[in-house]
Amino acid sequence: MKTDKRLEMLVERARAGRRLKVAVAWPADKSTLNAVAQAVDNGIIDAIMIGCADKVKETMQKAIEDGRVTLLDVESPAEAAQKAVEVVRQGDAQLLMKGLVSTDVVLRAVLNKETGLLDPGNVLTHISIGDIPTYNKLLCFGDVAVMPSPNLTQREAQLRYMLDMCRSLGIEEPRVSLVHCSEHVDARHFPCTVDYVELVKRAKEGEFGPCIVDGPLDVKTSCCLEAAVTKGIDSPLQGQADALIFPEIESGNSFYKTVTLFAGATIACVVLGARVPLVVSSRGDDEMTKYYSIAAACCAAKKGA
Amino acid sequence: MKTDKRLEMLVERARAGRRLKVAVAWPADKSTLNAVAQAVDNGIIDAIMIGCADKVKETMQKAIEDGRVTLLDVESPAEAAQKAVEVVRQGDAQLLMKGLVSTDVVLRAVLNKETGLLDPGNVLTHISIGDIPTYNKLLCFGDVAVMPSPNLTQREAQLRYMLDMCRSLGIEEPRVSLVHCSEHVDARHFPCTVDYVELVKRAKEGEFGPCIVDGPLDVKTSCCLEAAVTKGIDSPLQGQADALIFPEIESGNSFYKTVTLFAGATIACVVLGARVPLVVSSRGDDEMTKYYSIAAACCAAKKGA
Numbered sequence: 001m002k003t004d005k006r007l008e009m010l011v012e013r014a015r016a017g018r019r020l021k022v023a024v025a026w027p028a029d030k031s032t033l034n035a036v037a038q039a040v041d042n043g044i045i046d047a048i049m050i051g052c053a054d055k056v057k058e059t060m061q062k063a064i065e066d067g068r069v070t071l072l073d074v075e076s077p078a079e080a081a082q083k084a085v086e087v088v089r090q091g092d093a094q095l096l097m098k099g100l101v102s103t104d105v106v107l108r109a110v111l112n113k114e115t116g117l118l119d120p121g122n123v124l125t126h127i128s129i130g131d132i133p134t135y136n137k138l139l140c141f142g143d144v145a146v147m148p149s150p151n152l153t154q155r156e157a158q159l160r161y162m163l164d165m166c167r168s169l170g171i172e173e174p175r176v177s178l179v180h181c182s183e184h185v186d187a188r189h190f191p192c193t194v195d196y197v198e199l200v201k202r203a204k205e206g207e208f209g210p211c212i213v214d215g216p217l218d219v220k221t222s223c224c225l226e227a228a229v230t231k232g233i234d235s236p237l238q239g240q241a242d243a244l245i246f247p248e249i250e251s252g253n254s255f256y257k258t259v260t261l262f263a264g265a266t267i268a269c270v271v272l273g274a275r276v277p278l279v280v281s282s283r284g285d286d287e288m289t290k291y292y293s294i295a296a297a298c299c300a301a302k303k304g305a
Numbered sequence: 306m307k308t309d310k311r312l313e314m315l316v317e318r319a320r321a322g323r324r325l326k327v328a329v330a331w332p333a334d335k336s337t338l339n340a341v342a343q344a345v346d347n348g349i350i351d352a353i354m355i356g357c358a359d360k361v362k363e364t365m366q367k368a369i370e371d372g373r374v375t376l377l378d379v380e381s382p383a384e385a386a387q388k389a390v391e392v393v394r395q396g397d398a399q400l401l402m403k404g405l406v407s408t409d410v411v412l413r414a415v416l417n418k419e420t421g422l423l424d425p426g427n428v429l430t431h432i433s434i435g436d437i438p439t440y441n442k443l444l445c446f447g448d449v450a451v452m453p454s455p456n457l458t459q460r461e462a463q464l465r466y467m468l469d470m471c472r473s474l475g476i477e478e479p480r481v482s483l484v485h486c487s488e489h490v491d492a493r494h495f496p497c498t499v500d501y502v503e504l505v506k507r508a509k510e511g512e513f514g515p516c517i518v519d520g521p522l523d524v525k526t527s528c529c530l531e532a533a534v535t536k537g538i539d540s541p542l543q544g545q546a547d548a549l550i551f552p553e554i555e556s557g558n559s560f561y562k563t564v565t566l567f568a569g570a571t572i573a574c575v576v577l578g579a580r581v582p583l584v585v586s587s588r589g590d591d592e593m594t595k596y597y598s599i600a601a602a603c604c605a606a607k608k609g610a
Binding site for chain 1: 437439440449450453454484485486487494495523524525528529532535536537551552553554555556557558559560562563564565566567568569570588589
């Protein structure tokens with residue numbers, strides 16, 4: 001498997017302290033099997049593999065013998081998703097990962113009010129950690145996949161999860177940009193900008209702990225001091241954002257697809273907000289992305305994010 | 306001035322046929338002055354420079370003597386914008402470019418119902434032409450700056466302008482992707498996807514001439530055949546989009562800022578929909594972007610776009 005120099009930092013952090021266990025629903029595809037096998041071999045996690053016993057045995061015989069991987073038998077992907085949620089609720093796993101199950105099916109199991117993993121008042125949000133070769137450090141961003149169009153309450157939750165994620169990567173005072181297409185507050189056309197003003201105010205009042213939150217800023221003024229200066233913008237982020245929060249899913253997804261396709265970025269991603277971090281990679285993600293996503297989820301879980 | 310290999314194609318096409326004239330409002334900044342000087346020297350355009358006579362004389366003495374650049378005296382940036390619009394209405398210029406005037410001021414002059422340049426029923430849309438080194442050809446996209454959240458009628462206008470732009474670059478059957486964060490039609494959460502279905506239908510019926518229009522597709526499945534195949538998507542675009550139309554300004558702007566900041570893209574851009582193409586570069590744009598934007602606007606004007 002190819003490795004990514006900067007994302008290896010996730011692995012190091014994930015390995016520190018006690019070893020966690022991931023419940024993997026329906027690991028029928030190669031990239032899930034290989035990613036989990038690698039994570040187990042490298043001492044990041046132990047795993048409960050739910051379904052697809054034959055394939056699991058082929059890939060990780062030794063880890064099964066060592067007791068680091070256990071098997072649970074189920075009949076279908078949907079049953080596997082249910083079972084994975086149940087295993088987490090019982091406290092037997094501290095992470096949940098999906099294999100070849102559609103994300104909808106997994107989220108339905110997670111969101112179930114009686115048997116699921118989302119506590120009242122919480123929201124789910126998707127966070128990516130990107131190694132973009134043309135940026136000088138890792139960049140977290142979201143939401144590219146789960147939360148379509150957040151209101152103020154949801155944005156605040158998103159900001160808190162983003163800060164948790166950054167801190168779990170060792171960033172003590174995360175710099176978070178609230179992204180918009182311009183730097184102007186415009187209540188009439190862009191209500192998100194009004195939410196941003198409120199969140200910046202709360203951050204300044206210390207409500208979210210040590211952090212620097214600014215916005216509205218665009219992607220460029222968030223991540224490039226020169227661009228901010230040229231535009232006459234004096235932001236405390238100083239073009240050095242650790243994280244970008246997008247106004248809605250379309251712009252987040254556009255960013256994600258663009259950095260991976262055109263800027264050679266490698267990504268790890270995780271869904272936060274449920275009782276445990278979820279690894280909900282998509283069909284298109286390769287082994288490396290899934291591997292680092294497991295590591296990212298471990299970091300988040302250890303931080304209590 | 307640095308040149309861009311692929312965008313030089315715009316210059317070649319702009320130079321073909323009769324020479325057009327650009328009305329430049331308040332050319333007080335170096336990058337505007339240099340870009341226009343270069344465009345005049347290279348035989349792309351003639352120019353009417355409105356305001357800032359001293360600076361213009363310093364930069365393009367020879368072109369003034371040759372009669373290729375003329376001067377008009379005004380007192381302020383706002384007056385320059387007004388005057389530029391007037392010059393175009395009188396038929397003395399076939400392009401309008403802004404110098405150091407705020408875009409709002411220029412657009413106000415253009416949008417004025419009695420004295421402006423927007424005919425009833427038309428809409429303004431911003432189109433960029435990007436040379437992204439990691440893509441195999443030029444890629445047009447929009448709207449990143451002018452149209453916040455189009456309805457179906459505005460989307461159709463946008464599609465027509467985009468097709469005009471592509472054809473003015475010599476693409477006979479443009480491949481246009483209607484971008485969304487996924488490939489599913491979802492009327493409840495994403496009304497744009499319903500508009501997309503309608504536009505794809507009209508395109509298939511031949512309403513827009515020779516073209517291939519598809520969507521909803523994300524940025525990756527639009528521009529990478531492998532990504533489409535992995536996701537099980539069989540799109541007639543075959544991962545070879547010539548143009549991307551974004552659902553709203555946030556995602557368009559996110560794409561624009563991301564390819565320029567992280568993927569080394571060089572951009573030309575133009576606003577279409579008024580009686581003549583507008584060059585409305587932003588303060589942050591360099592000489593090269595402004596130069597190629599003049600060339601792009603010439604191409605569009607010659608095509609009657």
